[in-house]
Amino acid sequence: MLGPVEVRRDGHRVAFSGAKLHTVLAALLLAREEVVSDDRLCRLLWGWAPPATVSAQLYTYISRLRKILGDDVVIDRRPPGYAMSIGNATVDLNEFEKLALAGREALIKEDFESAGELLRDALARWNGQPFANATEYLADAEAPRLSEARAVTLEHRIAADLALGRHEQITGELTGLVSEFPLRERIRCQLMTALCRSGRQADAIHLYHHGRAVLADELGVNPGEELQATYRALLDGTLDRRPASVPAVRADARPRVSGPAAGAPAMLPPDTVDFTGRGPELDLVCRALAPDGQGAGRPRRVLVTGMAGLGKTALAVHAAHRCQRHFPDGQLYADLRAADGTPRHPARVLRRLLRALGPMDDVPAADDQDQLVRLYRERTRGRQLLIVLDNASGAAQLGPLLPNTPEPAVLVTGRTALPTVAGAHTVALAPLEPRDSLELLAAAAGPARVAAAPCAASAIVEHCAGLPLALRIVGTRIAARPHCTPDRLAHRLADPLTRLRELHSGDLDVHSSLLPSWRALDPEVRAVFPALAALGHGPGPRPFPAAEAATALDVPEAEAERLLEALADAALLEVSGADEWGQPCYLFHPLVRLFALSLEEGRPPLPGGPAGRAGHNRRLTHRP
Structure with a gap:
């Protein structure tokens, strides 16, 4: 089952076809000789839209399996379902579990040679994506658990190889695994360790910051304690002497790949270690x-x-x-x-x-x-x-x-x-105050780098306008590149024409983070959004009323207010006080305004014809 479901007799594959027949066989094997109810078989075969002839079709599938498997494998009818006894046959999943457990126990005992051999034997049982030839209902229910068990076993085998000094031999494999599992922090730690021990500290540092960006973009979190500890050890020169981390395993434990989770659920992402302000x-x-x-x-x-x-x-x-x-x-x-x-x-x-x-x-x-x-x-x-x-x-x-x-x-x-x-x-939430912004920048870039350039740091804080994502991007760029000084970045951020392009590091990007809000707008609101970006612009951001927007768009004031409220609902505008007649005023965040201007190229025609385009002769470019 660790790949397409199949049966082998005397080393030769037994021919039989059909996703539903493979599903019944897999479901009976996963039950480990326990009864599988007709209802469960029905859900795994047809979901929640079974045919009227369910009982007859189940009986047909069971009869066909009995003929294919022969007398050595017994499938009994035990109400409310069926149970299978496999006799002297073997199942790759059972072998994988036994070998993986033995390998983990050897790893705990620091018998790294035995651990590596056992874990390699366990992984050799895999032959592709689990249940690839079964129904999607079975694959959705069971394949994720098997894949997780395989990934954990891979981590343990790599820990054994690192402990045996095989870092250079496994660097290529680890690079592929980080690409396959970008959110698995232990695998990233292992590749950082292998790179450091191979004399490639700069690559290891880049790998950490790339992982930090991926975690922030995908989950909105900072790295967990293990990844941060690996990074600290890399910076202070002790990573090449750190032993590979090995999770504790009870001697009587068996990796669970199906059934209920033990204990209370604990699904929270890792806590933000350098949480600032708020x-x-x-x-x-x-x-x-x-x-x-x-x-x-x-x-x-x-x-x-x-x-x-x-x-x-x-x-x-x-x-x-x-x-x-x-x-x-x-x-x-x-x-x-x-x-x-x-x-x-x-x-x-x-x-x-x-x-x-x-x-x-x-x-x-x-x-x-x-x-x-x-x-x-x-x-x-x-x-x-x-x-x-x-x-x-x-x-x-x-x-x-x-x-x-x-x-x-x-x-x-x-x-x-x-x-x-x-x-x-x-x-x-509002943008961070300058003091909290500076603290966040220092946490991301390193306090020493920021303290050495106070004027540049203040300018960066001003250009990021209290947006934590922007501050973290700049801090990450400073930390990842010793040659990238705060002064250099402050100078590059000073130009509004290129500021958004600079607020990008790995998978972190201010422009991309704002795009979903803009795409979710109604087409007519999307169309006027760039034209509004010139309103309230001066030496500093200035609130503007609906009447001013109505003039710019050449639409009635009530229509302008409706469009502005839609942008406020999408968090692309802020309602900021009222004018002298008590009408609400609206305010662009400085980076949202630059985002709006970056969309002007190729935008649809605005309401009101040429008057709706007045005052918008400036163009900002941004990467696609």
Whole structure:
């Protein structure tokens, strides 16, 4: 099963075909001679849309398997399902588990030669993607657990090789594994160690900063303690003497690749070690999540809002770690936005959360959202859970993910207010103050580098306009390149024409972080967005009323206000006070204004014809 499902007799593959037949065989083998119910077989074969002839088709598949496998393998009918006894046959999954456990035990005992051989033998049992020729319902339910077991075994085998001084031999393999598993921090640590021991410290430093950027972009978090400790050892020259880290393993433990998770779920991303500023906001979130922070029986819900790049995820994750003691039943986490910026379907998110909450036997194999919501609310009812829902896009996505009882607390991040989170404490993030901005820049770049160039650091803080993402990008660039001085970067950021292009490092990019907000706008709002960028611009940002926008766009004032409110809802404009007649005024964040101007090339025609384009003869360019 560690690859396409297949049967071999005397070394030769037994011919049989059909995804459903392979699925029945795999399901019976995974049960390890326990009964597999007809209902479970039905879900793994057809999802939640079975045919009317389910019983007859199941009987046909079982009969065919009996003929293929012969008398040495017994498939019994045991209501409410079937059980398989494999006799003297072997299963690659069972062999993999035994060898992996023995290898891990040898690793703990520091018998690195034996550990390496056992773990290599375990990995040799793999022959491709698990269940590649079975139904998608089986693959979705079981393949992730097998793949995780393989990745952990790979980490252990590499730890043995590093302990034996084989760093040069495995550097190429590790480079490929980091590309395959960019979010697995232990593999990145192992490649950093191998590079350092091969005399390639600069490459190891670059690898760390690339990993930090990937984690920030994909999860909105900083590296975990192990990756940070490896980086510190690299900088102080002790990495080549550090032993490879080996996770503790009980002697009686067996790697679990199916069935319920042990203990309470703990899905939170690693805490932000250099979390900076946001003291009042952090206190408010923690008080609202604490059990005594609300009236008895009232749901605890907190919403953190703000434009892209303001550190909503960092605040939420930091607060969640601080409040863990209040949630003995565990913590759930889900990023509701895919890597390309599009919203994830709630059914996919529910399936991931349900996998953390308990057995998957009664979880629908198909994305039946109503059934998934029902099961999710059953499993969260009455439990002291903290549920962190990151990057929510709207009510349709968020609604199915909210429990319907008061015991679980919910912490949501999003770019605007969400009416679905009724009665929530809303914490609206603003740009950082200069002092906190300087502290964040120093944490990312290194205090010594920033302290040595105070004027340049102040200029960088001004150009980043309190946006944590921008500050972290600049700090990362300074830290990763000794020749890249704060003075040099401050000079490059001083030109508005190139500032956005400079706010880019690896996968971190201010322009790209703002694009999803712009793409989510209605077409007519997208069209006028660049034309509004000249409003309120002067020596410093200036709020402007809807009347001024109406003149620039040559539209009625009421229409201009509607467009401005849509931009404010998308966190691309800020409502900032009122004019002398009590009408609301709007304000561009300096970097959002540059982003808007960068979109002018090739934009659609604006309402009002030429008048709508008045005052926009300046063009900014940006990489695609």
